[in-house]
Amino acid sequence: MIYEISYQALIFFVLFVAFVLWLSFYFARKTKSASSYYAAGGQIHWAVNGVAFAGDYLSAASFLGICGMIATVGYDGFLYSIGFLAGWIVALFLIAEPLKRLGKYTFTDALNANFKSRAITLTAAISTLIVSMFYLIPQMVGAGDLVTPLLGLPHWVGVVLVGIVVIVIVASAGMTSTTYVQFIKGGLLIVLSTVLTVYILKNGLSLKPNHEGQNYHEFVTIPAQVSNGKVTQAEGWQVVSQQEVKEKTYVKLSQNNVGRWFSLSDKDGQAVLTEALSIEEGANGTKLYNGEPAVNGKFYQVGHMNKIMLDGKEVESTGALSPTKYLSTVEKSEITRFSKVSFKDGDTNVDLFVQNVTPGKNFMLPGLKYKIGKGASVWSKMDFISLMLALFLGTASLPHILIRYYTVKSQRDARKSTILAIAAIGAFYVLTLFMGVGAAVNGVMDVESSNMAAPLLAKAFGVMLFSVISAVAFATILGTVSGLIIASSGAIAHDLIENYFKINLDEAKKVRAGKIAAFAVGALAIALGIAFKGMNVSFLVGWAFSVAASANLPAILFLLFWKKTTAKGISASIIVGVATSLLIILTSPTMWGRYGLDPATALHQLDNPAIISFPLAVITVWLVSLAAKPKTIVISA
Incomplete structure (x- = not known):
């Protein structure tokens, strides 16, 4: 697509980034301990945390990717909205309160609360890093897509810019500033999506959708x-x-x-x-x-x-x-x-x-992307079921979502913040249907990047709306990437350096180690964001959900609900979940195309691995735990 710089949008963008950086430096003065850096000291109000949950979860995949997928493949894109929302039911009823009881800073803390196993520490930390990286890729891709129309700069510049800003946010104040960035952008995203939907309905449908600064093109x-x-x-x-x-x-x-x-x-x-x-x-x-x-x-x-x-x-x-x-x-x-x-x-x-x-x-019915009805193959049906399984089970096992439970004071607050998050996220996902369909029929699609569907639709209704929504979309990416880098830095500094390698650090050194890890993870995220340019961000996030559901959820569920679970069973299931899901993804038709090969010649025709990798991880934790001598698990009420 050929874009012209919108200076009004640029001003909003710069002001918003400046505000976010000010917020980070403000809270940096109060971030002295590991608890405040990784979990905001557990002092976040449940209502703030609930909206921050929504802000963290409503990532580039939700705002940019889902709207783009609905605009290009109709109802099949909306299935991501349904799956993303349904996953919160698992989080609410099975995960929220028990995880708050068990955890301290990270997902690994919860898994290892009753075992103190170095194997769990290592495997859970690696799983956290891999899942976070898979989730970081689409956020960075979306960042590059957004900056192109805002600044008129190449995709890679946008990726680098987001990486630098987020590293500053995380390295300055950690979870506290991240929480408030997520709180602000979560609220703004829902409000502005509502405004955009009102414009869509008011505008209605037209065969020749002429908009401000844009002429309808008659194809010959x-x-x-x-x-x-x-x-x-x-x-x-x-x-x-x-x-x-x-x-x-x-x-x-x-x-x-x-x-x-x-x-x-x-x-x-x-x-x-x-x-x-x-x-x-x-x-x-x-x-x-x-x-x-x-x-x-x-x-x-x-x-x-x-x-x-x-x-x-x-x-x-x-x-x-x-x-x-x-x-x-x-x-x-x-x-x-x-x-x-x-x-x-x-x-x-x-x-x-x-x-x-x-x-x-x-x-408006399934079938344009995922073939499940007439003419569907066994592979296409398996791929569809696999995607739905990953979206439903993945939410409750995403490390950057799980660590938000440690930012509130009590188990009751964890449950209340989850309920508020479900309400906010549900409202937003209903709006994605109208924004996606609106983009499909209003002559605003950039065929090179479906990720730009919602911002370009906003631009059709006025530069002011485009300016504000683009700034909030950028904030959406900042908030989610910040949470992911916090989770990753915790896995490196807290789980690996302190707990696995047994390097004793005082509070100041723990915070410093987390900040150094944030720089390293941010740099890697920038490189991956550039490498995956052009792919739909919701599709990429589906991979992150698949890996998370396969590697983390079986371990969490067996830990909480089966007394015979052992440390060896948990660590083995994480290894199997990570290895099988990665193997299936790396040999998938989509990756075959990225390698420059014909997707039809891939080793299999499955893009989403959860239908195979999740059951294998479940069977592994069960069999290995039965074979090993169990330690008694005592979970306090």
Whole structure:
């Protein structure tokens, strides 16, 4: 996408970052002990912690990724919202209060409270680091996506900028400043998402969604003559080349020395060529957007209604609609989405974004991404079940979420803050459905980055709304990354250095070790954020949930609810959960594509590993505990 810098948005962005940094330095003066650094001294009010829970949990995956996935694949994207919210039921009823009883600073403390096992310390700390890294990647990817339209800078600059700011936040005041950053951005995110939803409903649906500073682009359709499968003539255009990709035909035409790509189809027995969006990059690095240099600005934002059916009549626009009427109208209409096709045309790499007219009913039901109905394979069904399993079980085993239970005073406060978090998170996820659908039909999609769906939708309704939402979206990333780095630094400094390697540190040195660890984790997060550029952040977070559910949850549940659980069983289940989930992810079709290989030739067709890795971890903790001599577990009431 070609972006122009929004100076108003830039001002909001700078002011917000300045405020966050001031907050960090303010609390830094009060952070002297390990307890205050890792757990805010356990003095956070339950209501603040509840909203901070929401702020921590509503990450880039929730605001940027889910909205983008709904906009591109409809209801299948909303399944992430459902799964993310449902996971809190496990956290509330099974994890919150027992974990508060057992823990001190970290997830490892809770697992090891009754065993004092070095094996648990090592494996749980490593699991914390791996899960945190998987969760950090999508946050950093989202940061780069956001900074591009705000500052007009490359993706990697945004990743580095977020990394530096977050390292300063964490290294300054630890959990206290992180909590208040999360509290502020959690509240603002819900309020502003509500405002954006009101704009969506007020604007309604239109076949030609013109917005402030943006013109609707009419895509050209040209009659064509075809002989022996080859396009020989196109009215008013010269045929340049033709490509066959996965049984589809794409043709390059030229007019006034500008080459454009079209897709070939049949309409009422007549061959027609329909204009597509294209990015061409030659061997010399020259990049063309729709046949012209970037400076010409000929790359369009897309996504619109193809047909609107309102109360049984076909209309061009609807005007304001109620929430239920908005969704039902979309369901009865047709949406034009864009799907990506990549191929080589001689020495030129071509990314083509082809129009895909989708019935609203298909858009509002599962199946566009996860094939579970007619035509579904065993692999696609397994992948869908695996994703839902990971989202449902992963929440209660994310280290950066679990450590928030140590920031409140009592078990009762832990339960109350969880209930408030569920209410806030549930309200937000309902709003993601409207924001995602709104982005799909309002001509605002950046086909290169689905992560920008919600901010660009806000920009369509006004620069002021875009400015504030972009700043809050950036704060969303800051808050979540801060929590992840706190969890990671705790795993390194508290679990590994102090407890595993038995290096005795005074309070000041414990805090210093945590800050040094924060710098190291932040640097690694920056590198990974740059490496995974372009991937949808919700999809990436699904991997983090899979690893967390497989590595951590079996150990937690058996520790709390089975008296025969042993230290060897817990450590073995963590190893099996981490190893199997990573092995499946690294050999998945998606990673095969990242390696430059054909995803169809991957060792298996499973992107989400939980359906295999979680049961294996459960069986492991059970069998190893039975085989070993158990230690008696006493969990105080």
